[in-house]
Amino acid sequence: xxxxxxxxxxxxxxxxxxxxxxxxxxxxxxxxxxxxxxxxxxxxxxxxxxxxxxxxxxxxxxxxxxxxxxxxxxxxxxxxxxxxxxxxxxxxxxxxxxxxxxxxxxxxxxxxxxxxxxxxxxxxxxxxxxxxxxxxxxxxxxxxxxxxxxxxxxxxxxxxxxxxxxxxxxxxxxxxxxxxxxxxxxxxxxxxxxxxxxxxxxxxxxxxxxxxxxxxxxxxxxxxxxxxxxxxxxxxxxxxxxxxxxxxxxxxxxxxxxxxxxxxxxxxxxxxxxxxxxxxxxxxxxxxxxxxxx
Ligand SMILES: Nc1ncnc2c1ncn2[C@@H]1O[C@H](COP(=O)(O)OP(=O)(O)O)[C@@H](O)[C@H]1O
Ligand SMILES: [Mg+2]
Numbered sequence: 001x002x003x004x005x006x007x008x009x010x011x012x013x014x015x016x017x018x019x020x021x022x023x024x025x026x027x028x029x030x031x032x033x034x035x036x037x038x039x040x041x042x043x044x045x046x047x048x049x050x051x052x053x054x055x056x057x058x059x060x061x062x063x064x065x066x067x068x069x070x071x072x073x074x075x076x077x078x079x080x081x082x083x084x085x086x087x088x089x090x091x092x093x094x095x096x097x098x099x100x101x102x103x104x105x106x107x108x109x110x111x112x113x114x115x116x117x118x119x120x121x122x123x124x125x126x127x128x129x130x131x132x133x134x135x136x137x138x139x140x141x142x143x144x145x146x147x148x149x150x151x152x153x154x155x156x157x158x159x160x161x162x163x164x165x166x167x168x169x170x171x172x173x174x175x176x177x178x179x180x181x182x183x184x185x186x187x188x189x190x191x192x193x194x195x196x197x198x199x200x201x202x203x204x205x206x207x208x209x210x211x212x213x214x215x216x217x218x219x220x221x222x223x224x225x226x227x228x229x230x231x232x233x234x235x236x237x238x239x240x241x242x243x244x245x246x247x248x249x250x251x252x253x254x255x256x257x258x259x260x261x262x263x264x265x266x267x268x269x270x271x272x273x274x275x276x277x278x279x280x281x282x283x284x285x286x287x288x289x290x291x292x293x294x
Contacts, residue, residue, distance in 0.1 A: 018084060019171040019204025021047035021070070026079035028065060029229075039065045041229035043079075047172070050202045054215040056262065057225030058270040063208045066230070067176045070206070071097045083172055093117070096170035098161050098178045104149040110160055111136070111145040117168045128167065135163040139193060155186040159193065166197065173205040179214070188246060191217050199242060212262055216255060217244050224265040227272045234265040 028040040039062040047053050057063050068074045069081055072091040081088040083095065096117070104113050114132045118124045136142055139159040141152075149157055158178055165173060178194075179187045195218055198205060209215055215222050216238060224234040240255055249255045267286045274282045 017049060019047065020049045020084050021172055021204065021206070022080070022082040023066075023070075024080040024082070026066075026069070026081065027077045028062075028069060028074070029077060038229040040069075040076075041231055043231040045223055045232050045235070047204055047206055048221070049204050051220040052198055052205045052207060052218055053221045053223060054207045054209060054219035055223045055225060056209055056212065056215045056266060057230060058227050058266070058273060059210055060273075061225050061228050061269075062230035063225065064176055067097060067174050067206070067208060070172070070174055071095055093168060094171040095174060096165040096168055096172075097174040097176060098158075098165050099176050104157060104160060106149055109146050109148055110141065110152070113149060114160060114164045114167060116164060131167050132163065135166060136160075139163060139197075153186075154182055155190055158182070158190055162194065162197065166201065166203075169203075171204060173203050175205065175207045177208055177210070179209075187214075192243075192245075194218065195243060212259065212266065213246065213249070215262065216249060216259055217246065222258075222262055224262060224269070227269045233269060234261070236261055236265075 023043060023045050026040055026043040027038075029036055029038040031037060043066070055063055055066075065074065069076055070088065072088050072095065088095075104110075105116070108116070111129075111132060114136065115124055115128060118128050133142075133145070136145055139162070141156060141160060141163070144152060144156070149160065152160065161178070175194075179190050182190060191214055198218075207215075207218055219238045222234075222236045222238060223232050224236065225231070226233045236258060238255075238258055240249075240252060240258070244255075249259075271279060271282050271286060
């Protein structure tokens with residue numbers, strides 16, 4: 001037992017040194033002339049190594065654009081993105097992204113899918129295969145190693161994608177609404193799985209969501225984003241011990257306070273998407289909602 005704890009502590013200390021992320025004076029938009037839209041404007045924040053930061057913001061505000069900039073699929077119009085002091089110049093093995101859309105190859109068996117990143121870079125040794133086997137067992141996919149993704153449910157496919165990302169041991173793990181579209185029960189199970197996997201590895205992670213309860217369940221820190229053009233409007237620390245459960249969160253007074261703070265910050269941004277009289281109606285509904293939370 002003592003050994004187990006010591007091993008975990010050592011890996012926590014090791015991981016905590018990787019993945020320090022800095023976003024500085026970032027601007028990004030799409031299109032030209034009259035078609036131009038500004039998506040990110042003077043956005044700045046840092047991700048602490050070994051911490052799970054959750055980014056929450058109204059839909060369409062620019063979260064996926066930011067994820068793509070971090071992954072190196074897009075280049076910013078202005079500003080800097082750095083990981084461990086190095087500028088992000090394109091896609092790299094130090095960053096891995098899990099999307100809401102499945103990125104599994106239907107013609108490859110699940111184990112090969114999980115190894116894909118390593119196969120592509122010619123790094124598959126016995127150690128990597130063992131890691132995949134252990135991780136697949138860990139998330140309940142052991143029996144499906146030699147089956148195809150088509151034989152997996154939606155929740156199982158997301159778990160396999162997480163195995164694929166984790167086996168690469170990225171410095172920064174980017175998750176863009178990975179559980180969107182799953183039914184409520186599967187989603188809760190996935191959140192618990194993910195929280196546990198995170199706790200074991202303590203890899204620096206940016207988890208994007210539009211779901212307040214998901215943010216509260218997972219986050220060390222929450223970044224509340226503005227409506228478009230996007231920047232950080234509030235940064236909220238969730239200093240509530242893990243493991244957290246949905247049931248436990250309902251009773252926890254600190255969690256209730258944090259939920260009200262996140263909800264206020266998020267709704268005051270979401271309301272900006274309404275105009276004229278519809279904004280007044282939305283604002284009144286919001287005030288009523290806040291009454292019930294206090
Ligand atoms: N490649 C693109 N070309 C033009 N507009 C885009 C492109 N990608 C995203 N957008 C626009 O940028 C805005 C932000 O999109 P996105 O980053 O996907 O938001 P979110 O992930 O927060 O819902 C939206 O208005 C979207 O239509
Ligand atoms: Mg998105």
